[in-house]
Amino acid sequence: MHESTVRVRFCETDMAGHVNNTSYFIYLEEARGKFFQEVFPPHLNTGSRFILASTTCDFVSQAYYGQSLIIRSWISKVGTSSFNFSHSILVEDTKEEVAKASAVLVQFDYEKQQSAAIDGELRELLEVYLDVEKVRRG
Amino acid sequence: MHESTVRVRFCETDMAGHVNNTSYFIYLEEARGKFFQEVFPPHLNTGSRFILASTTCDFVSQAYYGQSLIIRSWISKVGTSSFNFSHSILVEDTKEEVAKASAVLVQFDYEKQQSAAIDGELRELLEVYLDVEKVRRG
Amino acid sequence: MHESTVRVRFCETDMAGHVNNTSYFIYLEEARGKFFQEVFPPHLNTGSRFILASTTCDFVSQAYYGQSLIIRSWISKVGTSSFNFSHSILVEDTKEEVAKASAVLVQFDYEKQQSAAIDGELRELLEVYLDVEKVRRG
Amino acid sequence: MHESTVRVRFCETDMAGHVNNTSYFIYLEEARGKFFQEVFPPHLNTGSRFILASTTCDFVSQAYYGQSLIIRSWISKVGTSSFNFSHSILVEDTKEEVAKASAVLVQFDYEKQQSAAIDGELRELLEVYLDVEKVRRG
Numbered sequence: 001m002h003e004s005t006v007r008v009r010f011c012e013t014d015m016a017g018h019v020n021n022t023s024y025f026i027y028l029e030e031a032r033g034k035f036f037q038e039v040f041p042p043h044l045n046t047g048s049r050f051i052l053a054s055t056t057c058d059f060v061s062q063a064y065y066g067q068s069l070i071i072r073s074w075i076s077k078v079g080t081s082s083f084n085f086s087h088s089i090l091v092e093d094t095k096e097e098v099a100k101a102s103a104v105l106v107q108f109d110y111e112k113q114q115s116a117a118i119d120g121e122l123r124e125l126l127e128v129y130l131d132v133e134k135v136r137r138g
Numbered sequence: 139m140h141e142s143t144v145r146v147r148f149c150e151t152d153m154a155g156h157v158n159n160t161s162y163f164i165y166l167e168e169a170r171g172k173f174f175q176e177v178f179p180p181h182l183n184t185g186s187r188f189i190l191a192s193t194t195c196d197f198v199s200q201a202y203y204g205q206s207l208i209i210r211s212w213i214s215k216v217g218t219s220s221f222n223f224s225h226s227i228l229v230e231d232t233k234e235e236v237a238k239a240s241a242v243l244v245q246f247d248y249e250k251q252q253s254a255a256i257d258g259e260l261r262e263l264l265e266v267y268l269d270v271e272k273v274r275r276g
Numbered sequence: 277m278h279e280s281t282v283r284v285r286f287c288e289t290d291m292a293g294h295v296n297n298t299s300y301f302i303y304l305e306e307a308r309g310k311f312f313q314e315v316f317p318p319h320l321n322t323g324s325r326f327i328l329a330s331t332t333c334d335f336v337s338q339a340y341y342g343q344s345l346i347i348r349s350w351i352s353k354v355g356t357s358s359f360n361f362s363h364s365i366l367v368e369d370t371k372e373e374v375a376k377a378s379a380v381l382v383q384f385d386y387e388k389q390q391s392a393a394i395d396g397e398l399r400e401l402l403e404v405y406l407d408v409e410k411v412r413r414g
Numbered sequence: 415m416h417e418s419t420v421r422v423r424f425c426e427t428d429m430a431g432h433v434n435n436t437s438y439f440i441y442l443e444e445a446r447g448k449f450f451q452e453v454f455p456p457h458l459n460t461g462s463r464f465i466l467a468s469t470t471c472d473f474v475s476q477a478y479y480g481q482s483l484i485i486r487s488w489i490s491k492v493g494t495s496s497f498n499f500s501h502s503i504l505v506e507d508t509k510e511e512v513a514k515a516s517a518v519l520v521q522f523d524y525e526k527q528q529s530a531a532i533d534g535e536l537r538e539l540l541e542v543y544l545d546v547e548k549v550r551r552g
Contacts, residue, residue, distance in 0.1 A: 007444075009440065009443065009444045009447070010290055010291070010296070010443055010444070010447055011290055011296045011297075011298045011299075011440055011443055013290050013291035014286055014287055014289050014290065014291070015286070015289035015290070015291070015292075015293045015294070015340075015341055016291075017291045018291070020167075020286070020287045021163065021167065021190045021193065021287075022160060022163040022164050022167060022287045023287075025159065025160040025163050026160050026423065026425055029158075029159065029160060029423070029424055029425055030421075030423045030424070033423070033424055033480070037480065051197075052159045052197055053196065053197055054194070054195065054196045054197065055159065055194070055195055056192070056193070056194040056195075057192065057193060057194075058191065058192045059189075059190055059191055059192065065291055066447070066451065145306075147302065147305065147306045147309070148305055148306070148309055148428055148429070148434070149302055149305055149428055149434045149435075149436045149437075151428050151429035152424055152425055152427050152428060152429070153424070153427035153428070153429070153431045153432075153479055155429045156429070158424070158425045159425075160425045161425075164285065164287055167285070167286055167287055168283075168285045168286070171285070171286055171342070175342065202429075203429055204309070204313065296443075297439065297443065297466045297469065298436060298439040298440050298443060301435065301436040301439050302436050305434075305435065305436060327473075328435045328473055329472065329473055330470070330471065330472045330473065331435065331470070331471060332468070332469070332470040332471075333468065333469055333470075334467065334468045335465075335466055335467055335468065
């Protein structure tokens with residue numbers, strides 16, 4: 001499992017006094033960016049080869065300005081040309097979960113303008129972070 | 139069905155040259171805000187009574203700077219204390235769909251700090267925008 | 277003078293209950309984008325030829341969710357290779373001013389990677405919106 | 415002088431391939447937030463007592479996705495009821511300056527709804543970070 005941390009910024013809150021729902025997707029994109037940076041060797045880490053096809057977030061409890069949030073990320077599925085991230089966002093101090101999320105990414109060949117197979121080194125690295133049990137346990 | 143329009147802003151794009159995934163959630167929140175403002179009479183339209191419990195977005199095609207996007211919104215379910223929005227985002231000029239989305243909102247009683255029943259005028263208004271067929275057809 | 281309008285979005289507010297300072301710069305960039313789109317003919321309106329060199333915003337009064345804001349924009353100076361925008365942001369309903377702002381843009385030749393002269397049709401169009409008096413009067 | 419660090423996020427870039435101008439103001443607000451959190455003792459660190467009255471940013475060079483940026487912050491003036499921050503944003507790796515910025519903050523008494531004097535412990539703490547020489551040298 002991969003972990004990264006963000007500190008909630010003032011502009012990421014809204015007039016309801018808590019973190020705005022749109023800010024969670026900023027954190028999730030950043031967590032995946034750090035995953036790619038830390039897990040993939042440079043020749044795989046081009047960043048632009050994956051297209052976000054779908055994302056979901058369940059807002060479990062509220063988060064607030066100044067809190068440090070941990071984003072736990074793991075792979076829940078590796079398909080032919082796509083793979084799925086699962087995420088859990090926790091308050092660092094209390095370990096309270098504030099959100100559960102997931103994302104489907106598609107490997108895309110920009111030259112051919114079509115999806116491309118996930119195989120070789122890329123598939124092996126993703127499978128290191130595959131945690132189907134965790135998915136099943138929920 | 140309710141419709142609102144946004145024009146894609148420069149800062150809502152990213153270095154991939156298209157609209158960033160996080161920007162879609164800005165458009166969706168804004169579409170629901172306009173729905174509440176236009177559909178609900180002032181005494182129902184407090185804005186803070188609904189909590190976003192979950193949201194999903196499928197990114198169907200890319201959107202670009204300067205485009206006008208139409209966000210179509212309708213109600214796909216009215217439950218005891220929650221209701222669901224469905225959204226479809228289209229390019230105004232071409233009517234190409236760029237995203238499908240949904241959101242679960244919970245009616246919340248801040249005084250009692252618990253979810254509250256959706257009934258009376260609120261339920262009636264939501265049911266005007268209920269389109270189960272559209273949901274079934276996809 | 278050029279005018280454009282924005283509606284304050286929920287996610288553009290912060291936990292202080294008003295529009296966050298960073299949101300004003302979103303509105304200002306959008307106002308300049310619309311200026312370019314509406315004032316410049318297509319062959320001048322490439323969007324990427326101008327680089328923002330500097331920007332300032334004075335926050336005069338608070339703005340709130342749901343308000344329509346008018347952004348007035350005019351040219352306060354045309355130099356050799358740069359020009360200055362002045363902006364005033366007003367609440368549409370009350371005409372109360374919420375912010376005064378300015379921006380320096382540099383014409384940039386990406387091929388030569390250096391600033392380029394503002395002349396010909398571009399200079400003429402900018403001078404139509406030049407309002408030095410307004411600048412002097414403040 | 416106070417220093418904080420941010421990592422440029424993907425959604426903070428724009429279709430021009432670099433960090434969007436509006437993102438710099440996010441970094442600057444966050445730098446001031448960390449200054450308040452780290453420099454002020456809890457009883458002074460309410461966060462909501464200071465109102466941003468004005469801010470300026472000069473964009474010196476471009477910043478890119480994934481870079482770590484250092485935001486240097488110091489106090490350039492302490493007035494009767496307001497004080498000024500100066501900021502310099504550098505690329506951590508190269509120490510290249512990407513932006514110079516400043517901000518005027520006003521101490522505000524929300525109960526009396528008017529500006530309030532900066533004195534006592536607050537003035538002393540701000541003066542620790544006062545660097546007029548640095549301001550004069552530019």
